[in-house]
Amino acid sequence: MPGEGKSGEGRSGAGGVDPERLWLRPAEPRRGRRPSFTREAITVAAVAVADAEGLEAVTMRRVAAEVGAGVMSLYSYAPDKETLLELMVDHVSAELAVPAPPTGDWRAGLKAVARLQRAHMLRHPWLPAALSTRRSPGPNTLAFLEHVLAVLRPSGLDGAARLEVFAQLTGFVAGHVGYEIAQARAALPPGRAEAEARYLAAVAADGRHPELAEALASAGSPPTPDDTFARFLDRLVDGLDST
Structure with missing residues (x-):
């Protein structure tokens, strides 16, 4: 998959997702014309594909098609599938609405x-x-x-x-x-x-x-x-x- 395995925003120089860069720094598009989509839109599209067809169907090319973008334009928001999976897991975690405060039991x-x-x-x-x-x-x-x-x-x-x-x-x-x-x-x-x-x-x-x-x-x-x-x-x- 083009771009996967390369260093970029969201990844550390030694490989793997850099949590500080991913979660503590806002996603910024690369120089040039601002794309018509957001990291949130990319994540939502990836979750929808995974829900319907499984993780194996989630590729950068497929997600780019879902948001109506060229695949290369996604990389400043999610440079590879590992980063995209991090975003997907945390996105759906918002659904885990916690119940009332702990009772002590x-x-x-x-x-x-x-x-x-x-x-x-x-x-x-x-x-x-x-x-x-x-x-x-x-x-x-x-x-x-x-x-x-x-x-x-x-x-x-x-x-x-x-x-x-x-x-x-x-x-x-x-x-x-x-x-x-x-x-x-x-x-x-x-x-x-x-x-x-x-x-x-x-x-x-x-x-x-x-x-x-x-x-x-x-x-x-x-x-x-x-x-x-x-x-x-x-x-x-x-x-x-x-x-």
């Missing part, structure tokens, strides 16, 4: 945060993949992080541990949502679920898999995705040590 508050994150990632199915590599938190992401750290203050954990809990929680939600999305896309054809159930029942009855037989006997009806997430979340948050 940090476990309940943390579970509310996780449910908010899950709904957010399901709206933007590309987010789990985008978050799988290290990102520099922009202003919207930092506002959400500030809320989560406040939620965790009554836990007794120190600041570093609270940051770790936030990272652990976000990783859990991203991984779970990624699995949910993959399962939804790989929906079983008619009759396949029944065939798999019969197969597992036969295996459980052969006497060689007693642990599996016990697990299947206690499984009951298949849980909903919401129920599964809630159960896993309870195990994670309730198991956190606040000492």
